[in-house]
Amino acid sequence: MWLNSYSHFLKATIACTGLLFSSVVLPVVHxxxxxxxxxxxxxxxxxxxxxxxxxxxxxxxxxxxxxxxxxxxxxxxxxxxxxxxxxxxxxxxxxxxxxxxxxxxxxxxxxxxxxxxxxxxxxxxxxxxxxxxxxxxxxxxxxxxxxxxxxxxxxxxxxxxxxxxxxxxxxxxxxxxxxxxxxxxxxxxxxxxxxxxxxxxxxxxxxxxxxxxxxxxxxxxxxxxxxxxxxxxxxxxxxxxxxxxxxxxxxxxxxxxxxxxxxxxxxxxxxxxxxxxxxxxxxxxxxxxxxxxxxxxxxxxxxxxxxxxxxxxxxxxxxxxxxxxxxxxxxxxxxxxxxxxxxxxxxxxxxxxxxxxxxxxxxxxxxxxxxxxxxxxxxxxxxxxTDNLLANAKVTCALSEGKSRNVVDHNYDTSVLPKMKDGKAVFQFKLKNPATFNVLSVQEDIRKGQRVEKFSLEVKDAKGNWKRVTEGTTVGHKRLLKFPVETAKEVRLIISEVRAVPAISEIGLYRLRD
Structure with a gap:
C-alpha cells in the first residue's frame, strides 16, 4: 500500500496491499x-x-x-x-x-x-x-x-x-x-x-x-x-x-x-x-x-x-x-x-x-x-x-574530546566521541563475570550526523585470543546484529571505517532466547 517518494514511475498495483503505486510526480520542497x-x-x-x-x-x-x-x-x-x-x-x-x-x-x-x-x-x-x-x-x-x-x-x-x-x-x-x-x-x-x-x-x-x-x-x-x-x-x-x-x-x-x-x-x-x-x-x-x-x-x-x-x-x-x-x-x-x-x-x-x-x-x-x-x-x-549485559562492565576507550560518559546506561544523550587511531576506534569492556549473549546493539547520536561505515564485535576466548563474532556497516539511530551464542568476560567493539568521528550513544549486549 506504499509509494516510495522516489519511485513515482510505478504504475502497477501491489495485490496484497491497500494503496496504489502510480506515476505521480513529487514536487521539489523548499x-x-x-x-x-x-x-x-x-x-x-x-x-x-x-x-x-x-x-x-x-x-x-x-x-x-x-x-x-x-x-x-x-x-x-x-x-x-x-x-x-x-x-x-x-x-x-x-x-x-x-x-x-x-x-x-x-x-x-x-x-x-x-x-x-x-x-x-x-x-x-x-x-x-x-x-x-x-x-x-x-x-x-x-x-x-x-x-x-x-x-x-x-x-x-x-x-x-x-x-x-x-x-x-x-x-x-x-x-x-x-x-x-x-x-x-x-x-x-x-x-x-x-x-x-x-x-x-x-x-x-x-x-x-x-x-x-x-x-x-x-x-x-x-x-x-x-x-x-x-x-x-x-x-x-x-x-x-x-x-x-x-x-x-x-x-x-x-x-x-x-x-x-x-x-x-x-x-x-x-x-x-x-x-x-x-x-x-x-x-x-x-x-x-x-x-x-x-x-x-x-x-x-x-x-x-x-x-x-x-x-x-x-x-x-x-x-x-x-x-x-x-x-x-x-x-x-x-x-x-x-x-x-x-x-x-x-x-x-x-x-x-x-x-x-x-x-x-x-x-x-x-x-x-x-x-x-x-x-x-x-x-x-x-x-x-531490559538488561544490558554490559551495564556494570569496565569500559576503556580513548576519547577525541569531552569527558568520559557511560555508553551502556540506556541514556541516548550521553554520547561519546572516541579517539580515532589509524582510522579506528576501540571500545573495550571487561565484565566482573562471564556473560552469555547473542545480540549486539549500537547507536549513534544522529543529532551529530550518521558517520559509522563499518564496525565489528570481538570476544576474548579462553586462550586470550580475540575472535570476531559479528560485523556490520551502517549504524545510524540503531543497529542490531544477531549471532551464535557466545560466553565471554572481555569484549570489544571496533569501529574501523567512518566519515568523521562518530558520536556513540549506546553499546549493548543482550541474550535473545528461542
Missing part, C-alpha cells in the same frame, strides 16, 4: 523545510564525505526516529466488504461496528511499546471516518451511533489518554468525489485536510501515498502537494510528512525489512521533477529514480556525484496479517511474536522506524489473534532488552 547540503563542482571526494557526515535531522525527524515503533490502523468500509480497495460506491450504511473500542486499540499498542498510531481517516473509496462538512460519504450517514459517531475523534482522544502520538492518513485518491480530476478537487482536499489538522489536537505524522486513479468522471488528478505541505507546516509544524513527503521516505518493500546498509543521508537529486517525470514513463521496477529502491542509497560511491544531500530516513512497513484491512479468513495467518521480533531486528535494528499495521475487525476491536501476538512480542522484547 530547501528550508529539509536539512540539505549543497555539493559544489569543486568539492573533492573527501569534501563530499565531510559534508555528508554533518547532515543532521530536523527536530521533527529526530523525534520521529526516536519513536522506533509506530502503528497503522486500517479501518473503514473495506472492513465490512472484505475488500482491500473500495470503489467509492459503497453505501455508508455498511459501516456499522457493533462495539467500536478505540480505547482498546490504543491501550494494547501502548502496552506493546508503540509510540504513535496512524488512522486511515479516508481511504481510496472516499468514505470519511469523521463527519466531514465537505462530503456526504462519511460516518454521518452511517447507522453507527445514529450518524453522530466520529472514529477520528475516538482514536485521537484515546491517544491523548494513553500518551500516544496521533497520525492521520488521507488518501489523495477519492473514488467517490465527483470533483476528482478537476482543479476544484485540490480545494476540496485542502478543506478535508484542514479539518483533520485543526479539529483533533496535535498530529504527529501525516501520511500520504501517491495513489492516482480515475475518478467518477474518468479523469485523473494533478495533486497540489506543495500546497498540502505548506498547510501542514502552518497548522501542525511538528508533524512529519510521510511517505509522499519531505521528511520520511518509504524503505522500498512491504516486508518489514530494511537494508543491510541504510543511510539516512541520501542524494537530493532524486527529488528533481524532470528526472522523476522521465522515469515515470518506464515500466514497473525497471528504472527506479536514482535507484532509490536499490540496496545502496548513500554509500561514498552513491554520493560522490550528487548535487546535494538531504537527511531522509526510512520508514519500514509491514502488516501483521497478509492484508491491510481485516479479513476473518486471515485470523490464522497473523504473524507470531517471534516473527514480529525478527521484524524489529530488520526494521528498527536497521536504522529505520517500524510501521506495523493492525486492522480493527468488524466489531470495531483489534482481533484476539492480533492482540495475543502483540502481547507476546512485547514480552519477548522485555525479556531480551
Amino acid at each position: 530547501a528550508q523545510e529539509q536539512n540539505v547540503v549543497v555539493i559544489n563542482p569543486t568539492d573533492s571526494p573527501a569534501d563530499i564525505v565531510h559534508k555528508a557526515a554533518n547532515v543532521v535531522p530536523s527536530e521533527r525527524q529526530f523525534n520521529w526516529q526516536r519513536q522506533e515503533l509506530t502503528a497503522f490502523l486500517h479501518y473503514g468500509v473495506n472492513t465490512y466488504t472484505g475488500r482491500e480497495w473500495g470503489d467509492g460506491k459503497e453505501s455508508p450504511a455498511i459501516f456499522n461496528p457493533t462495539d467500536l473500542d478505540a480505547d482498546q486499540w490504543i491501550r494494547e499498542l501502548k502496552s506493546a511499546g508503540f509510540k504513535c498510531a496512524i488512522l486511515t481517516c479516508k481511504h481510496h473509496d472516499g468514505f470519511c471516518l469523521w463527519p466531514s462538512a465537505y462530503t456526504e460519504h462519511s460516518v454521518k450517514h452511517s447507522p453507527w451511533k445514529d450518524g453522530k459517531g466520529d472514529v477520528v475523534r475516538e482514536v485521537s482522544d484515546a491517544c491523548k489518554k494513553y500518551g500516544m502520538d496521533f497520525g492521520v492518513y488521507l488518501s489523495p485518491w477519492d473514488r467517490n468525489s465527483e470533483l476528482y480530476g478537476t482543479e476544484a478537487y485540490n480545494d476540496f482536499f485542502v478543506k478535508q485536510l484542514t479539518e483533520l489538522l485543526t479539529l483533533y489536537g496535535k498530529v504527529s505524522e501525516v501520511w500520504f501515498d501517491g495513489a492516482c486513479g480515475e475518478g467518477p468522471n474518468g479523469k485523473k488528478q494533478e495533486y497540489d502537494f506543495v500546497r498540502w505541505y505548506e498547510l501542514i507546516r502552518k497548522l501542525q509544524p511538528e508533524a512529519v510528512i510521510a511517505v509522499m513527503g519531505p521528511d520520511v521516505r518509504w524503505v522500498g518493500t512491504e516486508t518489514g525489512r530494511g537494508r543491510e546498509m541504510e543511510w539516512s543521508v541520501v542524494p537530493k537529486d532524486n527529488l528533481d521533477q524532470d528526472a522523476i517525470a522521465k522515469n515515470s514513463q518506464q515500466e514497473v521496477l525497471t528504472a527506479p529514480v536514482g535507484d532509490m529502491m536499490g540496496q545502496d542509497l548513500g554509500s561514498r560511491k552513491k554520493i560522490e556525484k550528487a548535487k546535494s544531500l538531504v537527511w531522509y530516513p526510512a520508514e519500514i512497513d509491514v502488516s501483521i496479517r497478509p492484508g491491510w484491512f481485516y479479513h476473518e479468513a486471515q485470523d490464522s495467518k497473523v504473524k507470531s511474536p517471534k516473527e514480529l521480533m525478527d521484524i524489529y531486528f530488520t526494521s528498527v535494528g536497521m536504522n529505520g522506524v517500524l510501521l506495523l499495521n493492525l486492522p480493527p475487525n468488524k466489531e470495531g476491536k483489534l482481533a484476539d489473534a492480533d492482540v495475543r501476538s502483540l502481547r507476546g512480542f512485547r514480552q519477548l522484547y522485555a525479556t531480551t532488552f
Whole structure:
C-alpha cells in the first residue's frame, strides 16, 4: 500500500496491499523545510564525505526516529466488504461496528511499546471516518451511533489518554468525489485536510501515498502537494510528512525489512521533477529514480556525484496479517511474536522506524489473534532488552574530546566521541563475570550526523585470543546484529571505517532466547 517518494514511475498495483503505486510526480520542497547540503563542482571526494557526515535531522525527524515503533490502523468500509480497495460506491450504511473500542486499540499498542498510531481517516473509496462538512460519504450517514459517531475523534482522544502520538492518513485518491480530476478537487482536499489538522489536537505524522486513479468522471488528478505541505507546516509544524513527503521516505518493500546498509543521508537529486517525470514513463521496477529502491542509497560511491544531500530516513512497513484491512479468513495467518521480533531486528535494528499495521475487525476491536501476538512480542522484547549485559562492565576507550560518559546506561544523550587511531576506534569492556549473549546493539547520536561505515564485535576466548563474532556497516539511530551464542568476560567493539568521528550513544549486549 506504499509509494516510495522516489519511485513515482510505478504504475502497477501491489495485490496484497491497500494503496496504489502510480506515476505521480513529487514536487521539489523548499530547501528550508529539509536539512540539505549543497555539493559544489569543486568539492573533492573527501569534501563530499565531510559534508555528508554533518547532515543532521530536523527536530521533527529526530523525534520521529526516536519513536522506533509506530502503528497503522486500517479501518473503514473495506472492513465490512472484505475488500482491500473500495470503489467509492459503497453505501455508508455498511459501516456499522457493533462495539467500536478505540480505547482498546490504543491501550494494547501502548502496552506493546508503540509510540504513535496512524488512522486511515479516508481511504481510496472516499468514505470519511469523521463527519466531514465537505462530503456526504462519511460516518454521518452511517447507522453507527445514529450518524453522530466520529472514529477520528475516538482514536485521537484515546491517544491523548494513553500518551500516544496521533497520525492521520488521507488518501489523495477519492473514488467517490465527483470533483476528482478537476482543479476544484485540490480545494476540496485542502478543506478535508484542514479539518483533520485543526479539529483533533496535535498530529504527529501525516501520511500520504501517491495513489492516482480515475475518478467518477474518468479523469485523473494533478495533486497540489506543495500546497498540502505548506498547510501542514502552518497548522501542525511538528508533524512529519510521510511517505509522499519531505521528511520520511518509504524503505522500498512491504516486508518489514530494511537494508543491510541504510543511510539516512541520501542524494537530493532524486527529488528533481524532470528526472522523476522521465522515469515515470518506464515500466514497473525497471528504472527506479536514482535507484532509490536499490540496496545502496548513500554509500561514498552513491554520493560522490550528487548535487546535494538531504537527511531522509526510512520508514519500514509491514502488516501483521497478509492484508491491510481485516479479513476473518486471515485470523490464522497473523504473524507470531517471534516473527514480529525478527521484524524489529530488520526494521528498527536497521536504522529505520517500524510501521506495523493492525486492522480493527468488524466489531470495531483489534482481533484476539492480533492482540495475543502483540502481547507476546512485547514480552519477548522485555525479556531480551531490559538488561544490558554490559551495564556494570569496565569500559576503556580513548576519547577525541569531552569527558568520559557511560555508553551502556540506556541514556541516548550521553554520547561519546572516541579517539580515532589509524582510522579506528576501540571500545573495550571487561565484565566482573562471564556473560552469555547473542545480540549486539549500537547507536549513534544522529543529532551529530550518521558517520559509522563499518564496525565489528570481538570476544576474548579462553586462550586470550580475540575472535570476531559479528560485523556490520551502517549504524545510524540503531543497529542490531544477531549471532551464535557466545560466553565471554572481555569484549570489544571496533569501529574501523567512518566519515568523521562518530558520536556513540549506546553499546549493548543482550541474550535473545528461542
